[in-house]
Amino acid sequence: MAAAEHPRLLLPQFLSPDLCKELEFIHRSCGTVGYRPNVFSTTLSHLIATNCAHLILPFLSTRERLKEKVEEFFGCEFELFIEFTGLISWCKGAYIGWHSDDNRPYLKQRDFAAVCYLNSHGKDFRGGIFHFKEGEPSSLVPVAGDVVIYTADNRNIHSVDEVIDGERLTLTLWFSRDSAHDEDAKLIALLSQILLSQEDDECNSNLPLPASDNMYWFPHGESGFDIRCARLQILGFSFYSSNDGKYNISNTSHDPLELLVKPLQIGRGNEIFEKEFINSLHALQVVQFYYWKAPELATERRETGTAMGSAQHSLIEKSSNLELVLPCNNELAETVLGRISYDDANLSFDWSDFALAVIRWEDYICRLCGDLSILMPHWLAQRTVFFVNPAELKK
Ligand SMILES: O=C(O)CCC(=O)C(=O)O
Ligand SMILES: [Fe+2]
Structure with missing residues (x-):
């Protein structure tokens, strides 16, 4: 034909x-x-x-x-x-x-x-x-x-x-x-x-604000999972309450998913990263940024022989009462989302690289927000969303 x-x-x-x-x-x-x-x-x-x-x-x-x-x-x-x-x-x-x-x-x-x-x-x-x-x-x-x-x-x-x-x-x-x-x-x-x-x-x-919970809920019979929890969970992380359990489930009479829109921390294994994130989406964005940049961060560490993020973070030993108990069927999440592959399958997680990723993420977001503030008036004036290098507009 x-x-x-x-x-x-x-x-x-x-x-x-x-x-x-x-x-x-x-x-x-x-x-x-x-x-x-x-x-x-x-x-x-x-x-x-x-x-x-x-x-x-x-x-x-x-x-x-x-x-x-x-x-x-x-x-x-x-x-x-x-x-x-x-x-x-x-x-x-x-x-x-x-x-x-x-x-x-x-x-x-x-x-x-x-x-x-x-x-x-x-x-x-x-x-x-x-x-x-x-x-x-x-x-x-x-x-x-x-x-x-x-x-x-x-x-x-x-x-x-x-x-x-x-x-x-x-x-x-x-x-x-x-x-x-x-x-x-x-x-x-x-x-x-x-x-x-x-x-x-x-x-x-420039920090993410979650939409309504139902937009993140993957239903499956009587159970299901929240996509924000699932994405973190399949990478080996959990959400932890910040503020010494102030927001933990036992202190909340409401829907436990509400904890995902409050300040929280993340942990892995026996360690909790000290930084407080404004909500689950903020934490998730930084974690995903780390995985985008992980191969390059690991190479830098190998080439310079130092872990550049090590000076910038500290870890807290995990105490189990702080882990947020959320209604997420983790087994289902793993089945649905499957195994995640990365460029370097042997790449192992490193907290000091993660700490550096937090700083790089802030720079990345600041750069995009700066560009947006230059472009936005032109978009609104022309009623169209177009791309031009912001440096060209500044001239
Ligand atoms: O993802 C694709 O390859 C095509 C998807 C498709 O056909 C559709 O969304 O209508
Ligand atoms: Fe189609």
């Missing part, structure tokens, strides 16, 4: 390995339960709504590069709007049968799809192979950095095999010709609200 009957485009290695890791860090720190069983997602509006507007910056240049590619390939320059941008992960048991992406009355506005693979089949997950019903290529094995673009109509009916193990992560975008579905307009509206509410509250402006 001729290619024109099934218009699609493959862009191998369109995203750099480090960008794939950065987006993975964002998803694992900020993601919520998704729209289908065993699927998790992080949308740009969710990032803005949870006080992490600065974390939309790493998406922007790829978003624009993809829109240009789609317009050029399908010959519709300057006609398209981005309808949706999101990180979507599929865990054990997730799959989708034959469908086109515009196959519901409320999805008719979708004209094109771009799926960017952020991790790789075989290494990070098993199953999850993509198939087109007709035309070539008939199957795609996800490889981190690769992108597939296709029309959202029935010329590109496709399916994804069930994920057997691990977490399959993509950055997925849909494009529309209909300006009523312009994602930027929604983002600008949200950003303007946030800007207004932040005027009186400067100091906490």
Whole structure:
């Protein structure tokens, strides 16, 4: 069958390995339960709504590069709007049968799809192979950095095999010709609200604020798990009460999940890290940042022969009454989220590297917040969220 009957485009290695890791860090720190069983997602509006507007910056240049590619390939320059941008992960048991992406009355506005693979089949997950019903290529094995673009109509009916193990992560975008579905307009509206509410509250402006608990709850029969607990737990950490048990479960008459929005500490093995985090999402973001940077931190330590973070932290010996007892089925969490692989599978956890990661995370967030404050007035004036190097604007 001729290619024109099934218009699609493959862009191998369109995203750099480090960008794939950065987006993975964002998803694992900020993601919520998704729209289908065993699927998790992080949308740009969710990032803005949870006080992490600065974390939309790493998406922007790829978003624009993809829109240009789609317009050029399908010959519709300057006609398209981005309808949706999101990180979507599929865990054990997730799959989708034959469908086109515009196959519901409320999805008719979708004209094109771009799926960017952020991790790789075989290494990070098993199953999850993509198939087109007709035309070539008939199957795609996800490889981190690769992108597939296709029309959202029935010329590109496709399916994804069930994920057997691990977490399959993509950055997925849909494009529309209909300006009523312009994602930027929604983002600008949200950003303007946030800007207004932040005027009186400067100091906490770059720490994550959790959404409602149900957005993090993965239900399973009578039990389930909170994704914030699960993500920490599968890496070997637990949450601990700070303030000598002031917030511990026995002192709370409310829902134990409320402890996740209060100050807390984290621990591992017999040790609790002394730093207090403002809430579970703050702690989770720093832990995920550590895992993004861990290979580079370990190399630095080996090369310089010193643990640079060692001067900057102290550990408290664990006392069991401080561990937060939360309603999380850990066994289920491990089954659903699977084993996590890192670049260097032999990398062992190191608290002094972690302490250094805390400092590097603060620098990273400060840089993004600085960039955001330069870009935001331009976005609000032009009613679109665009990428430009902030240094260019300062000139
Ligand atoms: O993740 C993929 O490879 C495609 C997912 C898909 O078909 C969809 O979300 O509609
Ligand atoms: Fe699809």
